[in-house]
Amino acid sequence: MTRSGNPTRRAALLSVSSLVAAALCPSVAAAQAYPTRPVRIVVPFVPGGGSDQTARLVAEPLGVELGQPIVIENRGGAGGTIGTLAVAQAPADGYTLLHGTPGPIITNRFLMPSLPYDPDADFAPVSLLTSGAYVLAVHRDVPVRSVAELIALARSRPGELTYASSGTGAGSHLCGELFAMRAGLRLSHVPYRGTGLALRDVAAGLVTMSFDSYGPMIPLIQAGHLRVLAVTSSRRNAELPEAPTIAETVPGFDVGVINFICVRSGTPRPIVDRLNQAFVKVLAQPALHDRMRAAGSSPPVSSTPEELGATLRAEVEKWGEVIRRAEIRAG
Template structure:
C-alpha cells in the first residue's frame, strides 16, 4: 500500500491550482529582486554623507569640499560634511576611503596628483586609484601659481631662475607634503629649467602658506585657489601662472611659459570618488547631483572667487583622465629621480 501525504494528495487533486500559485510566487520574487536597487536608491541617503578631504583645513581642496558638501547633501535630500584626514601627502585620507564600506556614505575629494602621480612616486603605495576607487565626477579645473611673500626680492620668474642658478639649493620652496601637486609642480620646473631648489615639506598646504608668510621659505608653487585671496589682499606676490594661457581672474600675471619655459604646464583639478564596489545606482545619483551642483551659478561664483573654475566630467571621462595623466607624470618623475617611501 502506498501512503500519500495530505499535501501531496492536494497537489494531485488540484494540479492546475498549484502550478499557477507557484508561477505567481516566482513572478513576485523576480519582481522583488528587480525592485530592490530602486528601493535602496529611493532611501539614499538615510544618514549624512562624509566627504574625506586628505589635507588640512584651509587649503584649496578643503574649501572646495565644503562648498560641494553644502550643496550636495540637500540636493540628495540629506546632508553632507567634510572630514579632514591629512598626512603622508594625502595618502592617509585616500587609504581611509578605500577601506570604508562601499555604500555611498563615505566619499573622497582629491586633487589629481593623488590619483595619478602617486603610483610612480610611492613603490609601496597601499592603494591603486582605478582598482580601489570608483570615480564619481570631476568637479573643478585650475592651475598652480608661483608665489612669494609681498616683500620678496623676486619680481618675476626670470629673477627667480637667475637666483636659483647662482645658488643651487639656496632657494627654498614649501609644499603640502612630498608627492603633493605643489611639490610636483616644483619638480617639473626644476627638470625643465635645470635649476636646483630646496624642498621644505609641511603637513598641509595651508601650513606651507603660513610658513611662506612667516618667511620660513622663499616661495611656493601653490594652487591658485589657495593663494588667490592672499594675492588680492597684498600678502603674496604672483610670479607666474602654470597654465599655458593667462588666468582670467589674474590677467596681469604672466605664465611661466612666457618667462623662459615654453613647455611648462601644470594643471590642478579635483575629483570626487567612492570606495570600489559602491552600487551603480548610488554612483549615478551622486554623479547627477554633482553635475547639478556645479551648474549652479552660486557654486560657480564661489569657486571663481577662489581662483578655481567649476568643471564637470562624468565617471567614465574621469577614469580616462586618470589613466592618461598617470602615464604623463610617470615620465616626469623618472626624469626628476623622485622616489618616496
C-alpha cells in the same frame, strides 16, 4: 495566420529574461530610491585645508539636490592614505564618497613603498569637483619681474634659488621639480609641514619662491610680501588675468590642480550616474561659483565618470615620470 514558434524555446527565452531582470532589479531599485539616508564625504586631511573648505562649500547644495544631509568626515594622516583606505573599505553603496586629491590617488603610489589600497582597482570615478592652477610667486625683494628673468637669475646662480613646498612629494613640490626640468634649472627644494608655514617663510624672504594655491597667497600678495610672476595652467586664470602662464615662456608647461569625487569600486552604475548628475547640477550653480571664488578656491567644474578616469590616468603618467626622474621619496 501567425506562427507561434517552438513553445519550449519560447519558454526558455522567457526564463532567461526573467533571470536577467531579477538580477538587475535590486541595482535599479536601489538607484531609484537612492539616497534614503545621509551621505558622507570623506576628506582625507585634517579640517581647515583647501580640500576641507571645498567639500564644505559643496555639501549644502549637494544635500539639497540629493534630498539628504551631506556629512563631511575628516580622516587625515599618512599623506591622505588613512581616509582613502576608509572609503576603499566602506560598502559599495554610494553612501561613502571620497573627496579625491592627487596625492592619495595619483602620486602616493610612486612616493610610498606600499599603499593599503589599490588606487586604480578600489575606486570608481564620479566627477571632477574643481580644476585650478598653482601660482608662481617670489619674495618682493627678488630682482625679477617675469618668468624669463627668474630663469635667467636661476641659471646665473645654479642651486642657490630656493622654493618652498607644503611637503616632500606634495603638488607644490612636484610643480617646482617639473619647472626646473622643463626650464633646465637647478633649484633647491625646501619642504615644510603645510602651505601656511611654506608661504610664511617666502613672505619673510627666507625662501626665494613658491608654487602654491592662490587662496592662501591672497593676503600676502595684498600686503606686498609676495610678487606674482605667473600661473601654472596652460591658460590664464580669470582670478589673475594680468598674470601670464609659465607656458608663455616655457612652452608646453601645464600643471593643473584638481579635486574630484570617487566611490568604492563595485558601486552600482545607476547610483554612480545619480551622483554624477547631482554634482553636474550643483557645480554649475552661479551661487556656488561666487562662494568658491570669494573663498579663494579653485573654480568648480564637473565631468563624466569616463572623463575623470581619463584625466586621472594622464596625471598618473605625467607625475610618475617626474617623480622617477627626480628620485623623490616621501619623508
